[in-house]
Amino acid sequence: MENMFDKKQTVDLVNHAIQLIGMGRYQWALFCLCGFGWMPQHSAFLSLALIAGLVCGATFWGLGSVLIGRRLAFNLTLLIASIFGIAAAAAPNFVTCAVLVSFVGFGVGGNLLSVWWAIGQIIPAGVAWGFLPNYSCSSETPAGDCIKPEIMGWIYLMYTMGGFTFLLWAGRFFLFHLHESPKYLIGQGRYVEVVEVLDAVAKYNRRTQPLAVEALEQVEINHRSSNITKALLPVNKKAAVKRAFAQFKPNGFPHIRSLFSTLKLAYGLILILLIWGMIGLASPLYSNSLPEYFAEHGARAGDDYINKTYRNNYIIIICSLLGTMVGGWLIGLKYIGRRGTLGYSLIVTAVFLFAFTIVRTEVANLAFNCVSTFTQYIMWCALYCYTPEVIPSLHRGTGTGLASAFNRICGLMAPIIATYVGSSDVPIYISAALYAVAGVLSLLLPFETMGKASL
Structure with missing residues (x-):
């Protein structure tokens, strides 16, 4: 990648064309279709298997999209999740089910949008509320005595x-023709296709765009003429595929190395990875520790009554949807922006988790869960918006893949910690502390992207 000409000028030209096209019918349709990928994630509660699949999926789809393109990755992820989700329902035993659920996670791991995460959970939560109270064993049934006809829910x-x-x-x-990402095509030197995609999107939005192939080619010509003594790699599809495979050589990984090409970029990426990792551990650690916490402190939140449990779950998920909406508003405010929304929502979440340890009643438990979920989804909204905006477009798949994979890897430790820690208070304190530290780190991020084109 070092010998390739700098594509910043071509990316700037494409950014300008995209700004002129605007947020039209194509983008809104794509926005809705992206959200479909969040719906399978909540349908399985085999936490460890699912998170393991999410780790592999986040890693593969993030790095693999550099090789196979964004369009193919976008279409394959949901297909994989759906097929293995259906297969998991027919699993003859727990081990088979866990393996199949991990493949559901593999497919889901390639999806991002946070507002659709909240909406996507409402549907399975509603389905669960309808099936599980009516087709499940009583909570008083001894372990091992519940037979299959009684757990069909x-x-x-x-x-x-x-x-x-x-x-x-x-x-x-x-029903929707998805075009390949223009910036991915730039990385392969496929300038004709870049303009074709922009023309098609502009036409779908009933607008026009000014960019021509000649303008992109002229940038490359100008760079070559000013760097005539340097050996430049060819810019075409075949060369791009070779570069993608070359990154797996011992001295390879150019997309990863490019993310650390400047001190400011490296500093920002390290902070982003730390924030993703802390959140990845804190969020499932808190949720996995709740059963033990309630058992020790007596605030059982209706978990003896399956119907009330899933009713409360549905209410909490509604609060998460409100959180994403408020987060979407906050990240656009001039004096708060992406960094402020992310940092302050994490700190507020930490405060409510620390305060949660005083809960002793069902009503208080539901209230604190609703508020903390609300603030957490403000955080997710800002995080999912900010991360891809500060990663250079040519390496965005790699950067977001690393962040998501590190998030899931840290999350793998949560069920183990929640199960074997001595006190039920400790996981909640750890989660709150992680959220607080992540909030402080968020305020130290070097870039504010509100009102600016992505890198």
Whole structure:
């Protein structure tokens, strides 16, 4: 990558064309289709298997999209999640189910949008509320005494969500023509296709765009003429594929090395990775520790009554949707922006988690869970918006993949810590502390992207 000419000028030209095209019908349709990928994630509660699949998925789709393109990755992720979700419902034993659920996570790991994460959870939460109270064993049933005909609720849930996800994939694939990312095409030197994509999107939005192939080619010509003594690699699809495979050589990984090419960029990326990792551990650690916490402190939150449990779960998820909406508003405010929204929402979440340890009643538990979920989803909204904006477009798939993978890797430790820690208070304190530190680090990020084009 070092010998390639600097594509910043071509990226700037494409950014200008995209700004002129605006947020039109194509972008809104793509926005909705992206959200379909969040729906399968909540349909399985085999935490460790799912998170392991998410780790692999986040790593593979982030790095793999550099090789196979954004379009193919976008379409494959949902198909994989739906097929293995349906298969998991028919699993004959727990081990098989866990393996299949991990593949659901592998597919889901390639999706990002946070507002659709909240909406995507409402549907499976509603389905779970409908099936599980009516087709589950009583909470008083001894472990091992519950037979399959009495637990069909989980099977019905997974069949329903797997089938529904498959329908969403069909809509994503057959009803909407997704164009390849223009910036991905720039990285391969496919300038004609860049302009064709921009023309098609502009036409779909009933607008025009000014960029021509000659303008992109002229940037390359000008750079070559001013760097005539340097050996420049060819810029075409074949060369791009070779570069993608070359990154796996011992001295390779150019996309990763490019993310650390300047001190400011490296500093920002390290902070982003730390923030993603801390959140990745704090969030599941808190949720996995709640059963032990309630058992020790007596605030059982209706978990003896399955119907009330899933009713409360549905209420909490509604609060998460409100959080993403408020987060979407806050990140656009001039004096708060992305960094402020991310940092302050993390700190407020930490405060409520520390305060949560005083909860002793069902009503208080539900209230604190609603508020902390609300602030957490403000955080997710800012995090998912900020991260891709500060990673250079030519390496965005790699950068977001690293962040997401590190998030999931840290999350793998959460079920283990929650299970074997001595006191039920400790995981909550750890989660709150991690959120607080992540909030401080967020305020130290070097870039504010509000009102600016992404890198």
